[in-house]
Amino acid sequence: MKECDHLTNSEESKVGYSIHPLAIDTEILGINTAKIQIDLSVVDHTKLANSLIKSLNGSEVEYATVRLPISNDEMVNELKQHGFVEVENYLIKIAKIEDLSGKIPKYINGIVVKTATNGDIDELQKTVAPTFTHSRFFKDSHYFTEGAPVRMYEEWIKNSITSGLADFVFVAKLKNQAVGILTAEMDKEGLGHIPLVGVHDKHRRKGVASGLTRVAAHWFKSQGATRVRIETQADNEAADLAYKKAGFNTVDTMVTLRWAKENRN
Numbered sequence: 001m002k003e004c005d006h007l008t009n010s011e012e013s014k015v016g017y018s019i020h021p022l023a024i025d026t027e028i029l030g031i032n033t034a035k036i037q038i039d040l041s042v043v044d045h046t047k048l049a050n051s052l053i054k055s056l057n058g059s060e061v062e063y064a065t066v067r068l069p070i071s072n073d074e075m076v077n078e079l080k081q082h083g084f085v086e087v088e089n090y091l092i093k094i095a096k097i098e099d100l101s102g103k104i105p106k107y108i109n110g111i112v113v114k115t116a117t118n119g120d121i122d123e124l125q126k127t128v129a130p131t132f133t134h135s136r137f138f139k140d141s142h143y144f145t146e147g148a149p150v151r152m153y154e155e156w157i158k159n160s161i162t163s164g165l166a167d168f169v170f171v172a173k174l175k176n177q178a179v180g181i182l183t184a185e186m187d188k189e190g191l192g193h194i195p196l197v198g199v200h201d202k203h204r205r206k207g208v209a210s211g212l213t214r215v216a217a218h219w220f221k222s223q224g225a226t227r228v229r230i231e232t233q234a235d236n237e238a239a240d241l242a243y244k245k246a247g248f249n250t251v252d253t254m255v256t257l258r259w260a261k262e263n264r265n
């Protein structure tokens with residue numbers, strides 16, 4: 001979810017990190033949550049990690065995550081030695097817009113893709129929100145209040161449709177039932193981004209994600225995108241294969257590390 005507040009002090013910025021409390025995540029997950037950003041140009045990893053742990057221990061934060069390129073192994077290992085745990089490996093995938101629209105079949109039986117409206121929220125929350133079981137929210141759910149991972153996605157779906165969290169939201173319908181969602185945004189000139197794709201588990205392998213991606217490709221093209229980015233967990237085989245088939249190539253791997261205050265373990 002998007003961050004809401006910033007907590008940085010001069011000592012932190014000197015050593016190359018910042019800690020950003022996440023108000024929405026804290027409310028939904030029931031634990032004081034923050035996102036950490038690290039300046040990758042910092043050379044003294046040990047000093048950075050020591051200072052970061054000191055700051056976290058001295059703060060209200062109980063659960064924090066940081067995302068780093070897996071190639072930054074020295075920093076990743078340093079943080080692991082300081083108690084951070086690897087909770088997710090993320091593949092960053094890019095497709096050229098012409099590959100994306102070209103590789104997907106033009107007609108997919110029975111699936112209609114429309115602009116999502118408020119009327120789709122309930123159904124998408126019921127059928128799609130529980131399906132993101134590869135995410136760290138589900139894997140780390142023992143830290144959170146019961147039902148929090150699903151609520152996280154319910155909120156994400158709702159905010160994408162109603163509060164402008166996404167630039168455009170597509171819904172896939174089969175016999176008028178909302179069975180899939182894809183959210184789209186323009187990151188910067190020429191680069192589109194798909195933050196969220198999910199399909200009702202009873203309607204998988206029917207071309208729902210393919211249909212959503214094909215229609216989204218036309219929207220991205222209309223926004224001037226020449227490339228589109230998508231991310232998925234490295235162990236999410238279905239998503240990895242679906243995105244590969246749609247024309248995406250993996251360009252980088254990121255690792256998400258989590259720190260939790262000792263007394264919550």
Ligand SMILES: CC(C)(COP(=O)(O)OP(=O)(O)OC[C@H]1O[C@@H](n2cnc3c(N)ncnc32)[C@H](O)[C@@H]1OP(=O)(O)O)[C@@H](O)C(=O)NCCC(=O)NCCS
Pocket residue numbers: 131132133134197198199200203204205206207208209210211231232233236237238239240241242243245
């Ligand atoms: C990943 C996901 C969106 C795919 O949706 P879908 O509607 O089933 O995908 P499609 O039917 O369009 O499949 C397109 C192609 O992807 C590949 N594919 C999709 N799911 C697959 C699976 N479980 N195993 C192997 N290949 C798979 C196939 O090549 C498939 O084409 P085919 O059926 O003609 O062989 C769906 O599995 C899902 O919602 N998962 C849970 C939520 C999630 O993890 N989202 C991604 C988060 S990053």
